[in-house]
C-alpha cells in the first residue's frame with residue numbers, strides 16, 4: 001500500500017516530499033507571532049511514522065542538537081521508507097528566553113492534553129495532540145536534566161508495556177529506566193491515544209554534552225535502521241534495564257565534590273562524594289546505599305541539606 005498524503009494543520013505533505021510546515025502560530029504580548037516549525041520527511045514507501053521532538057523545556061539544548069544532526073544526514077533526508085516528523089524546538093518561546101518554563105511560569109510538559117482556548121502552554125499541547133499525534137506511530141521526546149543535574153544518557157519508558165520496551169531496545173541506549181506516567185505530560189496523553197512516546201534524557205540544561213548528543217543521534221539512527229528506513233551499520237549498545245531508582249541526598253550543607261563518574265557501576269558502601277565545610281572543618285562522606293548505576297549527578301558545587309546529589313539506578317543482580 002502506498003503512503004498517503006499527510007496534513008498538518010491544513011498544510012499537505014505528499015509522499016516523496018520533504019517539507020517544513022508550521023504547527024501553529026501564537027501571538028506574544030508584543031504582537032510578535034511565534035511559530036513552531038515541523039520538519040517532515042515523507043518517503044514514498046510505506047513504513048513507520050516516527051516523531052522526534054525536543055525543546056519541550058526551552059533550556060534543554062542537547063535534544064535540539066540531536067535532532068538537528070539527525071535530520072541533516074543524507075540517509076535521513078532520503079528515507080527508504082516511512083516518515084520522520086521532527087520538531088527540534090517545541091517550546092520556541094522558552095527557547096528564546098533560555099528558560100525551562102513558559103513566560104507565565106507554566107511547565108509545557110504539564111499542560112497536556114491542553115485546550116484550544118487555554119493558556120499558551122495549553123494551546124501548544126492541544127496542537128501537538130490534534131495535529132501531530134494522529135499522524136505518528138510512536139515518538140521520542142528529548143530532554144536533559146534541569147537545575148544542574150546531569151543525566152547519564154538514558155531512555156525512560158514503562159516496562160509493563162511491551163511496545164515501550166521493544167522501542168527502547170531498537171534505540172538501544174546504555175540505560176533503560178522504568179518510569180511511570182506523570183499527569184499532564186505529552187508521554188502520558190499520547191499513550192492514551194495508543195501512541196507510545198519514550199523520553200530520552202541526556203546531559204544537563206544549557207550545556208552541550210557530546211556523549212549525550214552522540215548517544216541520542218546513534219539511537220535515532222539505530223531505530224531507523226531497525227525498520228530498514230536507512231542503510232546504516234551501527235552495532236547495538238549493551239543496555240542495562242533499571243526497574244527501581246533512588247536519590248542520594250545531602251546530609252549536610254556545604255561544598256559538594258563528586259568521587260565517582262556519571263554512568264559508573266557502584267557497590268553498596270562505595271564512596272560517592274564528599275561535602276566539605278567551606279571553613280575547612282567538617283567533611284561529610286557520602287557512601288552508596290546500594291549496588292547500582294549512577295544515572296544522574298548534581299553538578300552544583302554548593303549544596304544544602306536535603307538536596308538531591310546522586311541519582312542511582314538500583315542493580316537487582
Ligand SMILES: [Zn+2]
Pocket residue numbers: 056057060142143144
Ligand atoms: Zn525536560
